[in-house]
Amino acid sequence: xxxxxxxxxxxVGAGFGGLQAARKLANAPVRITLIDRQNYHLFQPLLYQIAxxxxxxxxxxxxxxxxxxxxKNLTFQMGDVTEVNLAERxxxxxxxxxxxxxxxxxAGGQTNxxxxxxxxxxxxxxxxxxxxxxxxxxxxxAFERASREADADKRRALLTFVVVxxxxxxxxxxxxxxxxxxxxxxxxYPTIDMNESHVLLLEAGPTVMPAYPDELRQxxxxxxxxxxxxxxxxxxxxxxxxxxxxxxDGTTIPAQTLIWTAGVKAAGLASRLGVRQAGAGRVVTESxxxxxxxxxxxxxxxxxxxENGNGxxxxxxxxxxxxxxxxxxxxxxxxxxxxxxxxxxxKDPGLLATIGRNAAVARxxxxxxxxxxxxxxxxxxxxxxxxxxxxxxxxxxxxxxDYIFYDTQVRLITKE
Amino acid sequence: xxxxxxxxxxxVGAGFGGLQAARKLANAPVRITLIDRQNYHLFQPLLYQIAxxxxxxxxxxxxxxxxxxxxKNLTFQMGDVTEVNLAERxxxxxxxxxxxxxxxxxAGGQTNxxxxxxxxxxxxxxxxxxxxxxxxxxxxxAFERASREADADKRRALLTFVVVxxxxxxxxxxxxxxxxxxxxxxxxYPTIDMNESHVLLLEAGPTVMPAYPDELRQxxxxxxxxxxxxxxxxxxxxxxxxxxxxxxDGTTIPAQTLIWTAGVKAAGLASRLGVRQAGAGRVVTESxxxxxxxxxxxxxxxxxxxENGNGxxxxxxxxxxxxxxxxxxxxxxxxxxxxxxxxxxxKDPGLLATIGRNAAVARxxxxxxxxxxxxxxxxxxxxxxxxxxxxxxxxxxxxxxDYIFYDTQVRLITKE
Numbered sequence: 044x045x046x047x048x049x050x051x052x053x054x055v056g057a058g059f060g061g062l063q064a065a066r067k068l069a070n071a072p073v074r075i076t077l078i079d080r081q082n083y084h085l086f087q088p089l090l091y092q093i094a095x096x097x098x099x100x101x102x103x104x105x106x107x108x109x110x111x112x113x114x115k116n117l118t119f120q121m122g123d124v125t126e127v128n129l130a131e132r133x134x135x136x137x138x139x140x141x142x143x144x145x146x147x148x149x150a151g152g153q154t155n156x157x158x159x160x161x162x163x164x165x166x167x168x169x170x171x172x173x174x175x176x177x178x179x180x181x182x183x184x185a186f187e188r189a190s191r192e193a194d195a196d197k198r199r200a201l202l203t204f205v206v207v208x209x210x211x212x213x214x215x216x217x218x219x220x221x222x223x224x225x226x227x228x229x230x231x232y233p234t235i236d237m238n239e240s241h242v243l244l245l246e247a248g249p250t251v252m253p254a255y256p257d258e259l260r261q262x263x264x265x266x267x268x269x270x271x272x273x274x275x276x277x278x279x280x281x282x283x284x285x286x287x288x289x290x291x292d293g294t295t296i297p298a299q300t301l302i303w304t305a306g307v308k309a310a311g312l313a314s315r316l317g318v319r320q321a322g323a324g325r326v327v328t329e330s331x332x333x334x335x336x337x338x339x340x341x342x343x344x345x346x347x348x349x350e351n352g353n354g355x356x357x358x359x360x361x362x363x364x365x366x367x368x369x370x371x372x373x374x375x376x377x378x379x380x381x382x383x384x385x386x387x388x389x390k391d392p393g394l395l396a397t398i399g400r401n402a403a404v405a406r407x408x409x410x411x412x413x414x415x416x417x418x419x420x421x422x423x424x425x426x427x428x429x430x431x432x433x434x435x436x437x438x439x440x441x442x443x444x445d446y447i448f449y450d451t452q453v454r455l456i457t458k459e
Numbered sequence: 460x461x462x463x464x465x466x467x468x469x470x471v472g473a474g475f476g477g478l479q480a481a482r483k484l485a486n487a488p489v490r491i492t493l494i495d496r497q498n499y500h501l502f503q504p505l506l507y508q509i510a511x512x513x514x515x516x517x518x519x520x521x522x523x524x525x526x527x528x529x530x531k532n533l534t535f536q537m538g539d540v541t542e543v544n545l546a547e548r549x550x551x552x553x554x555x556x557x558x559x560x561x562x563x564x565x566a567g568g569q570t571n572x573x574x575x576x577x578x579x580x581x582x583x584x585x586x587x588x589x590x591x592x593x594x595x596x597x598x599x600x601a602f603e604r605a606s607r608e609a610d611a612d613k614r615r616a617l618l619t620f621v622v623v624x625x626x627x628x629x630x631x632x633x634x635x636x637x638x639x640x641x642x643x644x645x646x647x648y649p650t651i652d653m654n655e656s657h658v659l660l661l662e663a664g665p666t667v668m669p670a671y672p673d674e675l676r677q678x679x680x681x682x683x684x685x686x687x688x689x690x691x692x693x694x695x696x697x698x699x700x701x702x703x704x705x706x707x708d709g710t711t712i713p714a715q716t717l718i719w720t721a722g723v724k725a726a727g728l729a730s731r732l733g734v735r736q737a738g739a740g741r742v743v744t745e746s747x748x749x750x751x752x753x754x755x756x757x758x759x760x761x762x763x764x765x766e767n768g769n770g771x772x773x774x775x776x777x778x779x780x781x782x783x784x785x786x787x788x789x790x791x792x793x794x795x796x797x798x799x800x801x802x803x804x805x806k807d808p809g810l811l812a813t814i815g816r817n818a819a820v821a822r823x824x825x826x827x828x829x830x831x832x833x834x835x836x837x838x839x840x841x842x843x844x845x846x847x848x849x850x851x852x853x854x855x856x857x858x859x860x861d862y863i864f865y866d867t868q869v870r871l872i873t874k875e
Contacts, residue, residue, distance in 0.1 A: 081871075081872065082870070082871065082872045083870075083871050099515050099516070100871060100873065101515045104871050106647070108647035108648070109647060109866075109870065112646055112647060118650070120606075120607065121603045121872070139607070172871070173873060176873075183498065187498065187537045190536075230528055231525060433856065433857070433860050436856060437856065440852060440853065440856075441849070444849050450525075453517040454498070454524070454525065455497075455498065455516060455520050455522065455588070456537070457516060457589060
């Protein structure tokens with residue numbers, strides 16, 4: 044039973060951070076228990092593709108047990124972590140107690156509606172596979188309903204799609220949706236006048252893509268407009284009743300569909316730890332990513348509040364989670380070897396977002412790219428990062444097909 | 460408005476029969492309205508593959524609007540037919556009235572539980588995409604729950620999968636499930652002793668595959684046993700409470716999963732027509748497939764009761780529906796041209812069923828095949844019959860991959 048004496052590392056969450064930490068500890072002298080609510084790892088950057096019927100869930104979600112089939116020091120447990128007891132060093136998983144020697148908190152983020160309950164109730168968000176499939180069913184049903192709606196006002200409301208938040212997810216969703224309508228839906232619904240259809244991108248702030256340099260903001264705006272996305276800046280949403288969007292300046296927009304991409308906050312687990320939280324509910328860590336007073340506990344990814352050199356919090360991006368996972372795996376090895384831990388430093392690998400077919404913006408090696416070249420980089424990077432060789436082949440076939448035939452694949456209405 | 464004067468053919472149902480009839484009328488001097496509850500055509504013979512996590516819904520379901528994008532004489536309407544008025548010649552679709560000159564009833568079949576309400580409530584059936592996805596989620600969750608169940612009896616019940624009905628669907632499901640457990644789940648759940656897992660195939664009658672010749676019944680039994688499916692013949696189910704299967708002879712089998720494939724009857728619409736119905740609720744037709752007294756109405760496929768030369772009803776098979784669709788399209792052309800209609804004769808193209816990797820049974824050109832050759836025929840025939848070139852490529856990649864790596868693809872638990 045020597046194996047049982049190896050330190051037990053419990054990892055909560057199998058997103059980018061948790062998955063990477065588990066892999067990096069494959070050859071470490073530890074036993075690992077990886078916990079997630081789902082039995083799959085989700086490639087979150089392409090989740091909006093499910094919502095716009097471009098990809099199927101199985102193409103961007105990969106079963107965790109398959110990923111870790113050959114990693115003998117790891118056990119996967121599917122379930123909800125209902126409690127973390129930092130003092131007694133255990134987590135509760137659906138009632139059963141799992142003690143740890145080291146804990147990695149990597150439970151990720153959730154949608155932040157900033158208290159707008161009407162949006163939470165009546166809008167869609169893109170946080171999980173089920174939400175994205177619901178969004179797809181709703182979008183496609185709107186076209187079916189519009190095709191037999193005689194009242195022009197009702198038809199326009201069915202065909203108006205409001206995306207809120209002009210960060211990368213909002214921009215990608217709005218761009219892809221506009222393309223779907225223009226190139227695919229226009230062929231499949233010959234009786235609908237697609238001039239009645241509108242994709243609106245609402246942004247509360249004064250610019251799209253606030254994290255990007257100015258020339259790429261300009262490119263993004265130009266590319267979006269070219270794809271007939273109507274961008275509304277300084278448009279602060281106050282209510283959405285499922286029929287109509289109300290803005291702070293009194294404007295109302297009849298729309299049967301609203302997709303909210305305007306905020307992310309730390310997973311609910313962060314609030315149940317009883318430790319200090321900063322902006323967006325993220326858990327404040329030491330520079331080594333340890334929890335203050337709990338050197339055996341690390342927090343990484345969207346859950347963790349870590350500042351860069353300028354006193355700004357690191358963004359909620361997969362690149363941050365991945366680097367923090369690497370640093371934490373290394374620090375756990377060092378802790379076991381009784382070596383001093385090392386502080387985490389983020390290396391910015393650049394920025395990249397797509398705006399649909401042939402169009403993307405990128406900031407890499409201090410250079411800005413936009414248009415077709417950035418789009419090719421985006422396609423290959425995203426396919427490369429997908430888990431599973433088969434998924435890569437199938438997604439590549441899908442995209443090549445769509446590129447040639449202006450088609451998209453999965454327009455199935457599976458449930459209302 | 461000459462186009463509007465062409466006779467209006469309304470087709471209810473876009474399964475094999477309805478779809479084929481619509482295609483065969485592409486160049487006929489008619490307008491067609493095709494109606495279905497779903498916005499996709501489902502390749503029903505592979506539905507069990509969704510339930511056992513072998514294929515994704517998008518691989519066997521294809522959007523109807525995409526299929527008919529280039530057929531200019533056809534309009535698709537998604538919705539429920541709530542009424543058929545044979546006297547006044549219209550159907551009601553979610554409240555709106557659609558008048559017809561010719562009507563093709565092709566609404567298909569539904570699961571027949573033969574009044575066993577406990578099975579209907581607690582068991583699964585394979586009649587639609589949503590049911591199949593639910594079955595998949597339930598199956599996979601059973602393994603997750605078994606992996607943390609300490610009580611051996613409860614664990615065995617979680618790992619016992621009962622398939623009821625030893626026709627082609629039951630045999631295919633049981634065989635594929637046994638393979639999934641033996642080749643895939645055994646690797647992904649190293650802590651589960653797979654000897655605790657059982658796939659039982661229950662058949663009320665004295666033989667598997669009653670429609671097949673005796674040598675193929677024997678082959679089926681041998682192939683199933685080789686895949687460790689436990690076949691129980693003359694086993695008449697009386698109740699299933701979700702925990703335990705009760706048989707007529709007093710036997711009880713603890714099992715958390717039951718899949719019912721033991722019966723099909725005509726869709727509910729058949730009972731609302733007010734016409735004569737025969738076995739399994741199917742609508743009795745003339746030899747021309749017309750409804751008696753309503754020469755402008757045709758019934759085809761699972762909905763229609765048509766006898767072969769020996770006074771036996773034709774089986775509920777896609778091959779029957781396809782041939783009846785061809786005959787009906789031809790008869791509608793003849794009716795429009797004021798020519799006499801022709802009676803329908805079924806040409807039996809043979810029988811074919813798979814029992815998992817490398818194993819199938821077939822009866823073609825009067826010859827019986829079993830084992831690997833029959834399986835190769837099955838694979839290529841099913842891929843060939845799938846709609847959409849892309850779906851064929853993707854399914855072929857999946858199957859080739861699974862064949863080489865003993866893997867299957869979509870083990871996602873998407874919702875409980």
